[in-house]
Amino acid sequence: MSTPGLRTVDPARHTSWRSRRLDPDHSLGLRLTLAASAAFLVLVPFALLALLVLGAWAPLHRLDGAITDVLHGYAVDHPVWVTLMRVWSEVFAPLPLRAVALLVVIWLLRRGARRLAFWAATTLVVGGLFGPLLKLLVGRDRPDLLDPVARAAGYSFPSGHALNATLAAGVLLLVFLPYAGRGVWRVVLWVAAVLVTVLTGVSRVALGVHFASDVLGGWLLGVAVIAATTAAFTSWRAHTGLRPVHPAREGVAPEIERHPDDT
Template identity: 85%
Template sequence: MSTHRPPTLAPSSQPSWRRRRLDPDHSLGLRLTLAATAAFLVLVPFALLALLVLGAWAPLHRLDTAVTHTLHDYAVDHPAWVVLMRIWSDVFAPMPLRAVALLLVIWLLRRGARRLALWATTTMVVGGLIGPLLKLLVGRDRPELLDPVARAAGFSFPSGHALNATLAAGVLLLVLLPYVGRGVARVALWVAALLLTVVTGLSRVALGVHFTSDVLGGWLLGVAVVAATTAAFTSWRAHAGLRPVQPARDGVSPEVERHPEDA
């Protein structure tokens, strides 16, 4: 008497989704997973900060108010400082930075680096749209001072200057890194990107038109957007069979210097 055993499934040669996410040799492997995770992790502190702002958390409000009044007292007593901060804030406002990004995109298109130009455009546009939307959703009023040294319209959180400075600095840094080698020029590029981001944000607090948490929120959101679009670009590189890169070291497309059509 013969017995029929239930058919068994042959072992699948296709690795599981989890293993593919952690496989450095897979086209959507370890590097993309880490980049996407980094973008998510940056969004977590931003989301927590936004919730604290929405909930009017007392310790955060006291800290914001103390910093604002301290810097405002200094600004009132130092008019030259106010002029310097106004100039910096105007020169590196969102619209001038977007104009610089547009020139960069045009330059990339003329070199035939269409995908890299699309990445730069997407980064600036996505961040530029998310910022005003979040301002409306949070609806936080700007600091109220008896003798303001500067004025700004609209809601406060997150800071548009801080957000767009972070976006522009990230785009310029990751596009230009392949051109500067590994010496003093690379350090200078990093320092310039950090100065653009940090000083632009601090200028808004110094002028009394933003709270410190507004600027911190702009920085966090900007980093999250750059990380997310960089993860997407890394995904395309993997699909295209291009060598893996470390964006903070190599830029997002080191081939653009020699072979723009690969970018």
Template identity: 70%
Template sequence: MSSSGPRTSVSPSGRSWRNRRLDPDRSLGLRLTLASAAAFLVLVPFALLAVLVVGAWPPLHDLDAAVTDSLHRFAADHPVWVRVMKVWTHLASPGPLRVAALVVVVWLWRRGARRLALWVVTTMVVGGALGAVLKLLVGRDRPELLDPVARAAGYSFPSGHALNATLAAGVLLLVFLPFTRGRPAARVALWTAAVLLVGVTCLSRVALGVHWASDVLAGCLLGVAVVAATAAAFRTWRERVGLPAGRATVDGVAPELTDPHA
């Protein structure tokens, strides 16, 4: 007569935190873990850049100075270019972008997508607040040019214009991507608009001599990290209440937004 010992099983609640977070059968934990990791990985180069700026690393300073000097010489010889850059930098400044975000919030609220509207507000507010705090902590001075074509007040790192343009571009993409489903041309146009918003805004700040190139790069990195983090939190809530979730960069954060009765 043979006997076997009692079988033991490990309940999901008894598994390690690491195993639960990486379990493909527990999609909520896996998605949140991957999104959090992505946000962290974006913050790593931002943190490294901040350390190099605070430490006044000579190669970074020399590169910033070379880019600024080159663009300033071009601007000094091309007044029309300066006027175009000034118009763009005013239109894409934090104030107008926040007003545009508020318009989107009101539209979403009236459409019944109130949690999505709150996500937009949270993304813009958290990102803007982080940028303001980091400017004070780093305390980097703006470029000092002998014959400046533009002036700006306050500290330089990270660029508030680049940060808010990235936040606005992220909101633009993740809110309106559902409306491009099955429309490749519209999807390309939306992505192009988002990239141009960020790219030209960054260029304008350096071209006008009011920011170093590393300032605008830092603003973009911080903006991407904030959008990734808030989008991850929003998608986590959606999964908990049983709402559909697709790929954020393809379907946006609310794929059902195209159905006003959803």
């Protein structure tokens, strides 16, 4: 029985912001906080790397130069290797990857998974726009080689190929993980995503059109964008009452395999 003249105090209204963020039962609590923190922690090394590139930090410059010289020397002596790297770089260039991603977005829309399609499109568009903008802001020139085996236009940091390969591989992985089950196909998907991301970046350094730090910057930025948009998508899920998910194990929308309209 309540005492007249006294208001009932709702304990939830007086919990601190930090307590709510770290509360596992809160819809926007622990899981969102950890995901957003992961995105921030990935963005920090990218920002540090960008500052080192802008400041022309001597140790980074020497390391980039040494890696470029070794790979370029190997490329000059091995034309077959150059051909393989060119083919890989063209097949997994930003434009073909965006075309594949567009087909997946259309497929998701036809299945009724509108929110998942929006997440995929947003991740690719936002991440893709960051690349050219940062290239202009940093203004780093590409490697200047006496006997180049390939050429590319524009500025160098971050690598657009590495960025877009990371974005596309990450989006496709998180969309199709629900179809992989718990067996070997999950491993196959992860291996394929990592191979596409890594080899696409390596091909750009092997062809002498990017420094190693350009590729590293593209990878870091791509992972940060995926982590941020995934955090936003999983928070929306919690807010609408859908069960929490572990994106790395089951994708961002496990329901798509059975109930695409829920995503």
